Amino acid sequence: MIAPQACAAFVANMEDVLEVYQRPHDPQRPVVCLDETSKQLIKETRAPLPAAPGRKARHDYEYERNGVAKLFMLFAPLEGWRHVEVTDRHAAPTTPMCSGICPTRIFRTQ
Numbered sequence: 879m880i881a882p883q884a885c886a887a888f889v890a891n892m893e894d895v896l897e898v899y900q901r902p903h904d905p906q907r908p909v910v911c912l913d914e915t916s917k918q919l920i921k922e923t924r925a926p927l928p929a930a931p932g933r934k935a936r937h938d939y940e941y942e943r944n945g946v947a948k949l950f951m952l953f954a955p956l957e958g959w960r961h962v963e964v965t966d967r968h969a970a971p972t973t974p975m976c977s978g979i980c981p982t983r984i985f986r987t988q
Contacts, residue, residue: 903956911953919944 898909920941927936945966953960 899955905957908954908957911955912950913953914948914950916946916948918946 901909921944922938923940923942924938926938929935948965950963950965951960952963
């Protein structure tokens with residue numbers, strides 16, 4: 879929940895962000911979005927029971943934690959491409975990693 883005294887500032891900043899998505903397509907200055915999430919990795923502790931006639935396959939609810947993976951997605955909506963990088967590190971992606979992922983037509987060096 880946003881505190882009442884912060885609502886106006888939040889809305890103003892959000893309008894600035896949303897304005898970026900209204901810009902016309904410009905191949906020289908593409909819109910590139912970066913998003914990240916983490917996912918818990920689990921391992922089944924018991925083999926599932928296979929499906930049988932009239933019965934669906936059965937999976938036990940018990941599982942073993944097997945670490946966490948970070949997913950980073952680079953997405954250029956108007957360019958028509960996206961790339962997902964999966965790592966086992968909790969650090970944010972670095973600029974060299976991102977520039978290595980993105981085609982040179984997106985991240986040009988000048």
